[in-house]
Amino acid sequence: MSTITRRVIPMPPAAAKALVAGGGLAAAASTFIHWTWTSEFPGDLTVDGYPGGLQVLTLVAGLLTTLFALPLYGVKGTRWLSPAGPEAAALLMATATLATTWYTLIAISAELGGVANLEPGGYVAGLASLLPLIGALGLPHRSAAIGFPRLGGVVSQIRYGLTALNRLVGPRPDVPAVKPLNRWVEVLIIIGAAAVGLTVFTYGITTEYGELFSGFLILTALGAWTLVRSGLAGRLTAITARHRGTSTAAAFAAAAAFPFTQSDDHFATVGVNILIFATVALGLNVVVGLAGLLDLGYVAFLGVGAYAAALVSGSSSSPVGLHFPFWAAALTGMAAALVFGVVIGAPTLRLRGDYLAIVTLGFGEIFRIAVNSLDGISGPKVTNGPNGIRNIPDLDILGFNFGIEHTFGSFTLGRFANYFLLMLLFTGIVVVVFSRANDSRIGRAWVAIREDETAAQAMGINGFKLKLLAFALGASLAGLAGTVMAHVSYSVVPDPYQFAASVPPNSAFLVAAVVLGGMGTISGPLVGATLLYLIPEKLVFLKNYQLLFFGIALVLLMRLRPEGLIAGRRQQLEFHEDDESQEPAEPGEPVLTKAGA
Known part of the structure; x- marks a missing residue:
């Protein structure tokens, strides 16, 4: 059985693309509105015009979602963001935006005693973070047998769900071979990747409370998955292998x-x-x-x-x-x-x-x-x-x-x-x-x-x-x-x-x-x-x-x-080895491969 292309949520392609790009910007913009009324929640999310604490993670996720949506429009120079295809990357970054935002809203409600502690900015953020995910699910994805499974045991349901999710974002990406860039350009890319890695590690290690670190883990995990599925990680690996x-x-x-x-x-x-x-x-x-x-x-x-x-x-x-x-x-x-x-x-x-x-x-x-x-x-x-x-x-x-301490300049x-x-x-x-x-x-x-x-x-x-x-x-x-x-x-x-x-x-x-x-x-x-x-x-x-x-x-x-x-x-x-030929089966059914079964 070959892999097919389908949309989980049927909608016009133009509308799907607009929801991904616009929803990412809307989620990022919502971080400039206060989400709660009290500073008792860590990070002080009561300030307008200045994102703080977990809002920063939603801001980053929203902007990255919009960035990975640009290849959907064929914007010149953005194809390198998703060499293996932009649909899976857009879906995963939209999921990251939703996950970080809703984790924050749930944490506020749990720690402060209910959703009544959310201000209008929190509701705006929750709705805005849904838009890019809806749009991403309306894009065509390479998948098979994605739908509602028949009722079965809990283990079968979980197995089906994980297999279907893995298929929904596409098989292990095959990054197209391209002509190597100029040597110094590739060196600059390597230096930039090292700087980004240092920034991410430093931010993670200096988080001052558990809620912020949990949100950081959610965003980095889904962000890393996005890099792999988009093929960008594979392209960077090829560059580092040459240098x-x-x-x-x-x-x-x-x-x-x-x-x-x-x-x-x-x-x-x-x-x-x-x-x-x-x-x-x-x-x-x-x-x-x-x-x-x-x-x-x-x-x-x-x-x-x-x-x-x-x-x-x-x-x-x-x-x-x-x-x-x-x-x-x-x-x-x-x-x-x-x-x-x-x-x-x-x-x-x-x-x-x-x-x-x-x-x-x-x-x-x-x-x-x-x-x-x-x-x-x-x-x-x-x-x-x-x-x-x-x-x-x-x-x-x-x-x-x-x-003892040692001082080097500043x-x-x-x-x-x-x-x-x-x-x-x-x-x-x-x-x-x-x-x-x-x-x-x-x-x-x-x-x-x-x-x-x-x-x-x-x-x-x-x-x-x-x-x-x-x-x-x-x-x-x-x-x-x-x-x-x-x-x-x-x-x-x-x-x-x-x-x-x-x-x-x-x-x-x-x-x-x-x-x-x-x-x-x-x-x-x-x-x-x-x-x-x-x-x-x-x-x-x-x-x-x-x-x-x-x-x-x-x-x-x-x-x-x-x-x-x-x-x-x-x-x-x-x-x-068999990923390309294996399809997710309904709970209770055998897995089909090219060789039959």
Whole structure:
């Protein structure tokens, strides 16, 4: 059955286009009218002529909706916005406008005690945000079997709805090949993309209350989906592939600029913790993403590196009493983690699948119990047991003290901003190691083992030796991150280094960051780790229910994008090989493919 073109809401094409473009402008204009009468709702939405708080998100969404509506009219120079077709992009941005606006109106009503707290501007915004969605549904879309499903079980209804939604906005876009632009134009595009990424990340990390961050998540999620479905993300990926060096330099320059945008050291604290979490996740990606080894005790290697560095960094509570320079402490942490990786991996890596996962989970628990017992009472005094190693001094490298503020012109970098830049350097090292390993002969052998270890061994690959190498390399990278983590937190205690601690990094969330972000890629674990750290940090009420919401998000993502948020070409082909031929079936009916059934 081939994909057909149809309109969900029949209407003249000119009217549909006008509703999309005009509705986006109307929604943006509504943010200049007050939405509520009291400033008790965060963001103060009582001011006319000046959008505030969540109104800013509706303003941005409305303007973007109008921008993505321009290709519908064939405006010269706007085709690059939607190289894969403008209809799906218009629909998704219209949905983003509606979602952010109605989320704000519902939040106002819920927190202030009813819809009576909405002023006329709120009602105008609610109606205006409906217009672009109605118009977008009146545009022709590539879909199949989109309609009202027959009554069936709840699971069948949900499955049908998700499949139909995915089909409504079109299959995985095939971006038309175009002639490359001028080299310097493409470089400017890369720099602009890095600047936009820095702006979005900075806005998200500096949100001061949960309602604003929730709205930010809604807009960024639908906005990212729009970029993918419009083909603009694919076009940008092609440009960055032609200029890998420039793209990498622009990304790290944008990350290095982050501390200079902050006046509150608290947000720099969040930033450095995200980098630590993301770097450890990238190290785990060597083990899980490339070699296909499910390691559920990986966070223990982070703890080994942190404890090893803390013991030799001059802490007043260290039983060792040594004070190495930082470079030596970092090498000590890496070496200790590498040794533990080899010692644990040598007898266990002959196991596969679930058996290996259980053994590594046991190693993580053994590590936590061991460091709790090495307190001088239950065992030798090495780690001080539950009290840990405290009073770890700040780093002083070449006269630069990381524990005090430093002023550069009009910019002031606090303690955590200093450590952010140091951790960014280590992240760069881990990225280089991962990319070199991935592109090497050893990396290809890891992928072969991940896909089919028996077949790889039949082709002459020494599976045990290469798996042990992956285990050792991943462990040493985690140990390197642990050396910085020990100095950032001033202390090392056993509690965080377990399978499911109350706060990341822990083994469960590290594995989740790799799987959700995209296994075998560089940016996937970085994005996954950022989201998994930032969401509980900003949405405090989720901390008691984070596993519940994490499970829901995991189910939805595995249904809509099983290859992860950012996936390589191999994963896309693996998970979407039959997308073009598969049609959404009514609940209770089999899925039809080109081969019949």
